[in-house]
Amino acid sequence: MPAGRVATVTPVSEEAATGKVATIFADIKSTKNIVFVPNLWRVLATNPDHLELVWTRLKAIMHPEAAGRVAKLEPMTREIIALAVSATNGCEYCVNSHTAALRKLGMDVETLGEVLAVVGLFNSTNALADAYQIEPDILPPVE
Amino acid sequence: MPAGRVATVTPVSEEAATGKVATIFADIKSTKNIVFVPNLWRVLATNPDHLELVWTRLKAIMHPEAAGRVAKLEPMTREIIALAVSATNGCEYCVNSHTAALRKLGMDVETLGEVLAVVGLFNSTNALADAYQIEPDILPPVE
Amino acid sequence: MPAGRVATVTPVSEEAATGKVATIFADIKSTKNIVFVPNLWRVLATNPDHLELVWTRLKAIMHPEAAGRVAKLEPMTREIIALAVSATNGCEYCVNSHTAALRKLGMDVETLGEVLAVVGLFNSTNALADAYQIEPDILPPVE
Amino acid sequence: MPAGRVATVTPVSEEAATGKVATIFADIKSTKNIVFVPNLWRVLATNPDHLELVWTRLKAIMHPEAAGRVAKLEPMTREIIALAVSATNGCEYCVNSHTAALRKLGMDVETLGEVLAVVGLFNSTNALADAYQIEPDILPPVE
Amino acid sequence: MPAGRVATVTPVSEEAATGKVATIFADIKSTKNIVFVPNLWRVLATNPDHLELVWTRLKAIMHPEAAGRVAKLEPMTREIIALAVSATNGCEYCVNSHTAALRKLGMDVETLGEVLAVVGLFNSTNALADAYQIEPDILPPVE
Amino acid sequence: MPAGRVATVTPVSEEAATGKVATIFADIKSTKNIVFVPNLWRVLATNPDHLELVWTRLKAIMHPEAAGRVAKLEPMTREIIALAVSATNGCEYCVNSHTAALRKLGMDVETLGEVLAVVGLFNSTNALADAYQIEPDILPPVE
Numbered sequence: 001m002p003a004g005r006v007a008t009v010t011p012v013s014e015e016a017a018t019g020k021v022a023t024i025f026a027d028i029k030s031t032k033n034i035v036f037v038p039n040l041w042r043v044l045a046t047n048p049d050h051l052e053l054v055w056t057r058l059k060a061i062m063h064p065e066a067a068g069r070v071a072k073l074e075p076m077t078r079e080i081i082a083l084a085v086s087a088t089n090g091c092e093y094c095v096n097s098h099t100a101a102l103r104k105l106g107m108d109v110e111t112l113g114e115v116l117a118v119v120g121l122f123n124s125t126n127a128l129a130d131a132y133q134i135e136p137d138i139l140p141p142v143e
Numbered sequence: 144m145p146a147g148r149v150a151t152v153t154p155v156s157e158e159a160a161t162g163k164v165a166t167i168f169a170d171i172k173s174t175k176n177i178v179f180v181p182n183l184w185r186v187l188a189t190n191p192d193h194l195e196l197v198w199t200r201l202k203a204i205m206h207p208e209a210a211g212r213v214a215k216l217e218p219m220t221r222e223i224i225a226l227a228v229s230a231t232n233g234c235e236y237c238v239n240s241h242t243a244a245l246r247k248l249g250m251d252v253e254t255l256g257e258v259l260a261v262v263g264l265f266n267s268t269n270a271l272a273d274a275y276q277i278e279p280d281i282l283p284p285v286e
Numbered sequence: 287m288p289a290g291r292v293a294t295v296t297p298v299s300e301e302a303a304t305g306k307v308a309t310i311f312a313d314i315k316s317t318k319n320i321v322f323v324p325n326l327w328r329v330l331a332t333n334p335d336h337l338e339l340v341w342t343r344l345k346a347i348m349h350p351e352a353a354g355r356v357a358k359l360e361p362m363t364r365e366i367i368a369l370a371v372s373a374t375n376g377c378e379y380c381v382n383s384h385t386a387a388l389r390k391l392g393m394d395v396e397t398l399g400e401v402l403a404v405v406g407l408f409n410s411t412n413a414l415a416d417a418y419q420i421e422p423d424i425l426p427p428v429e
Numbered sequence: 430m431p432a433g434r435v436a437t438v439t440p441v442s443e444e445a446a447t448g449k450v451a452t453i454f455a456d457i458k459s460t461k462n463i464v465f466v467p468n469l470w471r472v473l474a475t476n477p478d479h480l481e482l483v484w485t486r487l488k489a490i491m492h493p494e495a496a497g498r499v500a501k502l503e504p505m506t507r508e509i510i511a512l513a514v515s516a517t518n519g520c521e522y523c524v525n526s527h528t529a530a531l532r533k534l535g536m537d538v539e540t541l542g543e544v545l546a547v548v549g550l551f552n553s554t555n556a557l558a559d560a561y562q563i564e565p566d567i568l569p570p571v572e
Numbered sequence: 573m574p575a576g577r578v579a580t581v582t583p584v585s586e587e588a589a590t591g592k593v594a595t596i597f598a599d600i601k602s603t604k605n606i607v608f609v610p611n612l613w614r615v616l617a618t619n620p621d622h623l624e625l626v627w628t629r630l631k632a633i634m635h636p637e638a639a640g641r642v643a644k645l646e647p648m649t650r651e652i653i654a655l656a657v658s659a660t661n662g663c664e665y666c667v668n669s670h671t672a673a674l675r676k677l678g679m680d681v682e683t684l685g686e687v688l689a690v691v692g693l694f695n696s697t698n699a700l701a702d703a704y705q706i707e708p709d710i711l712p713p714v715e
Numbered sequence: 716m717p718a719g720r721v722a723t724v725t726p727v728s729e730e731a732a733t734g735k736v737a738t739i740f741a742d743i744k745s746t747k748n749i750v751f752v753p754n755l756w757r758v759l760a761t762n763p764d765h766l767e768l769v770w771t772r773l774k775a776i777m778h779p780e781a782a783g784r785v786a787k788l789e790p791m792t793r794e795i796i797a798l799a800v801s802a803t804n805g806c807e808y809c810v811n812s813h814t815a816a817l818r819k820l821g822m823d824v825e826t827l828g829e830v831l832a833v834v835g836l837f838n839s840t841n842a843l844a845d846a847y848q849i850e851p852d853i854l855p856p857v858e
Contacts, residue, residue: 476824476829476832479831
């Protein structure tokens with residue numbers, strides 16, 4: 001029987017993490033209030049500098065309160081954007097991750113369906129607008 | 144000097160619209176409370192059945208109140224999803240259209256920047272998750 | 287051993303379907319002349335309004351005879367387009383579904399190879415045209 | 430006023446073409462029965478080996494009769510696939526080019542609308558299938 | 573338990589290959605210095621003409637020395653480009669294949685992380701440039 | 716005559732920049748050794764926190780020497796990856812920007828053609844591998 005996907009590099013386990021990686025792993029669990037380090041971060045840890053760059057940026061954008069910044073968007077809205085992007089790109093890991101995050105924030109499957117109805121609709125009209133090379137209606141910026 | 148893009152078919156003008164197309168053009172202006180028919184609909188009108196299918200669906204999803212349905216998402220959230228999808232697909236017409244819609248709903252450029260920060264972030268992590276073929280953390284569904 | 291993909295929501299089973307969902311499930315099986323409801327529709331059924339919107343549109347476009355409309359394209363041509371889009375997007379479910387539909391319509395693997403040769407060719411030239419930002423040859427519309 | 434797109438390299442003009450490039454330019458005009466060399470080929474000619482590779486392959490797939498091969502698909506079907514791929518990728522040059530080819534083969538704008546209705550539909554369901562990570566219905570191959 | 577992916581057509585086994593297919597299979601193993609024929613080629617062999625077209629082109633571009641051509645890029649650089657494209661497209665088979673090729677050429681996981689950091693970065697800025705429809709800075713070509 | 720693209724927000728001019736934005740603008744010009752601030756950064760400056768996040772990350776990855784880090788990749792290789800990603804995504808601004816960077820680093824148009832031959836090739840085989848849902852050959856990781 002064929003097997004599912006396997007990461008192309010060996011993820012760094014929490015036990016094996018030292019130095020900068022261990023510090024970031026602890027910060028991920030603490031900031032996200034979760035008990036394990038998700039696979040994304042364990043894989044990125046194969047290059048600690050890259051792990052740091054991605055985590056620093058994600059933390060600033062998705063956990064602004066942890067960085068002392070006041071965000072203009074709600075956590076739910078941010079995760080909805082994340083799912084819309086991930087669905088449009090067809091990213092398996094990301095769709096699973098952001099759907100789980102939305103469910104954890106309390107979104108029911110019917111509302112999820114409404115989010116994805118909008119995602120499906122505009123993937124369609126995007127293709128149509130490109131297919132006909134439709135000219136923009138109004139020259140931006142509108143200010 | 145090189146010219147910008149031109150639609151691959153001649154859009155149907157409001158003056159030339161008759162029958163089903165004229166009815167839908169009127170409904171678009173009324174439902175969206177705008178004074179002109181956007182180019183997308185004028186181009187789709189070259190196949191009236193297709194115009195009807197796309198408009199019926201967009202109206203149901205983006206203007207649920209006009210269809211007597213109670214939506215679970217705010218108009219602002221729906222337009223944010225539309226922009227996230229359009230930016231991810233790189234659709235020129237759609238990015239212009241949905242940015243204009245968000246500005247009309249009152250979004251300032253700084254908040255727009257925050258929306259796009261999330262869009263940019265996850266286009267990056269999507270590529271990374273795919274690049275490493277990272278395995279999902281938890282088997283969904285979580286119910 | 288790693289497992290394959292699992293939908294992010296629990297699909298609605300045919301047995302559990304009631305009301306609008308049951309009616310649509312029956313229409314899907316009857317219109318498509320199949321004995322089971324494909325997973326796509328069972329998952330969409332978690333939001334019955336969305337199920338209805340997608341099915342109504344797909345039925346009108348892909349089963350025009352059931353809607354009393356005379357189509358200008360052959361069923362085989364429509365499924366070829368569906369596969370070309372799905373392959374370009376890399377959609378696993380959709381590639382499987384539309385390849386199965388083409389085989390059911392009688393397409394042999396050699397002809398499938400010819401379809402995909404065209405798909406592969408233009409995914410290549412699309413990237414090249416974008417990579418060089420090549421200007422269109424003739425300003426449309428050509429009428 | 431902002432200008433439209435300009436290729437990132439200077440296209441090779443027909444007058445400046447010599448050797449392999451001149452031979453291929455002549456073959457393109459003869460095989461396609463056109464009086465000028467489209468911009469794609471003039472740009473690719475900045476690397477003559479690449480020009481030859483792309484043209485040889487496109488000629489074999491899109492002009493099989495010129496290569497003494499009997500194709501299983503009609504020219505119209507091949508151009509429909511080309512447009513479906515190009516619309517899905519949002520490639521401006523390619524959408525213009527393949528729409529022009531379809532018009533030249535006699536497709537009217539209403540049939541074009543039907544082709545693009547299918548393209549739009551499946552860009553939507555592709556996003557939905559990916560968004561829910563829907564499992565394939567039947568394990569292929571179906572033989 | 574759900575299964576992993578299965579190709580939509582039955583791959584041609586090395587034992588069953590005859591004529592043109594057997595010749596190409598032998599050339600693939602010899603040119604690539606490998607002991608088995610990768611699945612991509614075994615699947616393409618279901619249409620021998622297509623197999624020949626793809627292999628001829630890949631050989632010319634990726635194994636120029638076998639075609640008596642002097643390449644301007646190193647093998648490592650070519651595989652890096654292949655991985656960057658495959659990661660951006662989210663192609664599972666291709667990401668696995670090109671990561672394996674890079675590892676075989678001696679790339680360690682830390683350098684792989686640096687390659688993918690660049691891939692991740694520009695998938696992000698690409699989305700941002702499209703999201704804001706940013707105008708090019710300088711009109712090309714710069715010659 | 717139709718106009719080219721216009722950014723959806725008003726870019727911040729160098730003259731209008733103050734505080735954090737002015738500091739980053741100066742750092743961009745100094746780090747990149749250029750005499751003007753590219754449009755990407757002027758547009759991102761409409762949200763100064765986002766400008767800072769993107770610039771900090773790009774500087775760390777693309778200008779590691781400015782951050783006191785020893786990179787494993789050459790500047791030319793990094794720009795090649797950037798172009799491969801941008802061409803695959805069809806990002807107009809990014810293709811122009813990274814082609815200009817490669818030309819500035821000394822790449823001639825023939826070598827550019829070789830880079831894009833690889834980009835074109837794998838956009839094709841990516842689509843084919845997805846189109847047939849080809850199973851990976853070897854289970855990674857190979858370590």
